[in-house]
Amino acid sequence: MSKKPRETANVGAGLWKATGMWAWLLFRISGLILVFYLGAHIIVISTSQFGVGGGTFDNVMNFLDHPVAIVLDVALVVAVLYHALNGVRIILMDLGVGIHRHKVIFWSAMAVVVVCFVIFAYVAFSYLANDVGPWNGALGVAS
Template identity: 35%
Template sequence: MASTTASERSGTSRGGGTLYRGDLGMWSWVAHRITGVLTFFFLFTHVLDTALVRVSPNAYDSVIETYKNPVVNLFEVGLVGAVLYHALNGIRVMLVDFWEKGAKYQRLMLWIVVAVWVVVMIPGFYFMMERTISELGH
């Protein structure tokens, strides 16, 4: 039985150990999964609250009224951010998978995804929160 040293077991991970320790690609993968799950749960909740209108229109109106809360408005901004990241990163993942040079440019494409996300979310945050901020000021 041959013994192996830690450097031989480390493979190509940057952390120097046997576990993958959080390169940028891993974090984009984790964020993609999290935003996908959050989007799924939003859609599930949306289907349920919309179905409520057939069961009890008064209950539906009550639920919709709770959505006018400033905290819910922040969650809506988070939802838009999650959906936007998930969509942009999904395009990047498809390019990495199906474009012959995709793997070579995957890191650059991730930074482009982040840049586009920030450029869209800054004015998006402002316009989505504008009503809430003005109501809190009065």
């Protein structure tokens, strides 16, 4: 039997350059982020209601006014937007819509993610700048 010649010296070279591979990897990462966030959210909210471990609901809300928590909220929005729109893209692919144009659909979905993120960030940070909104004590929690 004759062996097929290798196309490249490094088997697997270039696999990470494909748009589909990055879409797949980021979809899995964003899914894991959302699963861990949901678990942490349930644990924190359920324990804070009863004051378990010295934490109360007011303490949790005060922590959420911290800039680190706000940046994490913004990152969560990015993960949700990416995961949702990439999920729609995958459903379209499963239905046979745009199979041969998957790169265009992926980059279009990413453009929508960026636009939605810019709108969210503008609104969120304008609330912060004006000391109103869901952050900065507007929840009725004393800072």
